[in-house]
Amino acid sequence: MSIVVESSIKNTLSANYPNSFNTDDSAQLSDIHKKNINISIWERKLNTKIIEAGKSILDKNPKIQFSEVIKPRNVLDMLKRDFGSSKESLFLFNDISKLVKLFCKLFDENRAWLRIDAITKPMCPRFHTDYVRCRLVTTYVGPGTQWLPHHLVNRSKLGHGNQGQPDDKSGLFQKNVKIEQLDVGHVALLKGESWDGNNGSGLVHRSPHSENEYKRLYVTIDFLETYLNIYRSYSKSN
Numbered sequence: 001m002s003i004v005v006e007s008s009i010k011n012t013l014s015a016n017y018p019n020s021f022n023t024d025d026s027a028q029l030s031d032i033h034k035k036n037i038n039i040s041i042w043e044r045k046l047n048t049k050i051i052e053a054g055k056s057i058l059d060k061n062p063k064i065q066f067s068e069v070i071k072p073r074n075v076l077d078m079l080k081r082d083f084g085s086s087k088e089s090l091f092l093f094n095d096i097s098k099l100v101k102l103f104c105k106l107f108d109e110n111r112a113w114l115r116i117d118a119i120t121k122p123m124c125p126r127f128h129t130d131y132v133r134c135r136l137v138t139t140y141v142g143p144g145t146q147w148l149p150h151h152l153v154n155r156s157k158l159g160h161g162n163q164g165q166p167d168d169k170s171g172l173f174q175k176n177v178k179i180e181q182l183d184v185g186h187v188a189l190l191k192g193e194s195w196d197g198n199n200g201s202g203l204v205h206r207s208p209h210s211e212n213e214y215k216r217l218y219v220t221i222d223f224l225e226t227y228l229n230i231y232r233s234y235s236k237s238n
Contacts, residue, residue: 018035018036018037018038018150018191018198018201018203019036019037019038019149019150020037020038020039020040020041020149020180021034021037021039021040021041022041022043023040023041023042023043024042024043024044025042026042026044026102026187028040028042029042029102029106029187029189030106032106032134032189032191035197037191038150038190038191038198038201038202038203039147039188039189039190039191039203040188040189041182041186041187041188041189042186042187042188043183043186044185044186044187045185046095046140046184046185047091049088049091050091050092050095050140050185051140051141051184051185052088052091053088053089053090053091053092054092054140054141054217055141055217056088056089057083057089057092057217058118058141058215058217061083061118062118062215063118064116064117064118064217065115065116065117065118066079066082066114066115066116066117067113067114067115068113068114069111069112069113069114069224069227070100070111070112070113070114071110071111072097072100072101072104072110072112075093075096075097075100075101075114076093076094076097079093079096079097080093092140096114096116096219099136099138099187099219099221100112100114100221102136102187103136103221106189107134107223109223109224111224112221112222112223112224113221113222113223113224113226113227114219114220114221115219115220115221115222116217116218116219117216117217117218117219117220118215118216118217118218119142119207119214119215119216119217119218120213120214120215120216121213121214122206122207122208122209123207124206124207125206125207125209126162126167126206127148127153127158127167127172127204127205127206128158128159128204128205128206129158129192129193129202129203129204129205130190130192130193130202130203131192131193131194131202132192132193132194132222132223132226133191133192133194133195133196133223133225133226134189134190134191134192134195134223135189135190135192135220135221135222135226136187136188136189136190136220136221136222137182137187137188137190137218137219137220137221138182138185138186138187138188138218138219139182139184139185139186139216139217139218139219140184140185140217140218140219141184141215141216141217142184142208142214142215142216142217142218143181143208143210143214143216144181144182144183144184144186144208145181145182145188145190145205145206145207145208146179146180146181146182146205146206146207146208146209147179147180147181147182147190147203147204147205147206148172148173148177148179148180148204148205149180150201150203150204152173152174152177153172153173153204154171154172154173155200155204157170157171157172158172158204167206181208190202190203190205191203
């Protein structure tokens with residue numbers, strides 16, 4: 001289905017806009033390194049045992065806020081230390097461990113910042129971009145991250161440009177634009193504004209919106225530099 005974009009928005013767009021890349025092969029997530037890709041999605045189907053483990057962990061720890069800078073080889077031991085080592089939970093922990101290893105291998109890093117959060121409402125309800133190089137996200141329970149294709153966004157309406165209007169009324173995107181959404185288990189690499197040469201093209205995304213309260217088990221993996229930048233900013237403000 002073709003989508004009509006008003007001329008006022010067309011003028012703000014580049015003919016060589018970044019695209020999304022979808023794959024069922026984790027190895028092809030490396031396409032995020034390509035200049036014209038700002039989101040790379042591994043559309044995997046989670047094993048039922050992993051899904052059930054996620055639900056169980058969430059039920060037992062409804063306020064999870066795990067945050068650690070960690071080496072790939074230490075992920076499993078640290079998760080077992082914090083959450084126990086039941087046979088059921090190991091399905092989830094092994095999967096998270098593999099994702100940290102995947103992230104570090106893709107970017108030739110020896111450490112990463114791993115966060116696991118239990119969420120019941122949108123943490124970032126407005127569409128925005130992140131001032132990071134790249135971030136891996138996945139959802140084990142609940143709705144997944146929502147995002148907009150680059151060429152259908154009027155980026156001048158991000159942040160203060162919305163002039164206090166909600167995203168669907170600010171002109172950020174047109175009413176007939178489909179908001180994309182990751183499914184449970186999908187693994188996405190979101191390219192940010194700090195990626196070399198990507199300023200002004202970071203993926204526009206937000207926490208999932210829902211009319212009903214939801215339970216969400218959400219995992220993010222970041223570069224060590226992202227953790228350090230946030231820590232430094234926090235230290236200066238205190």
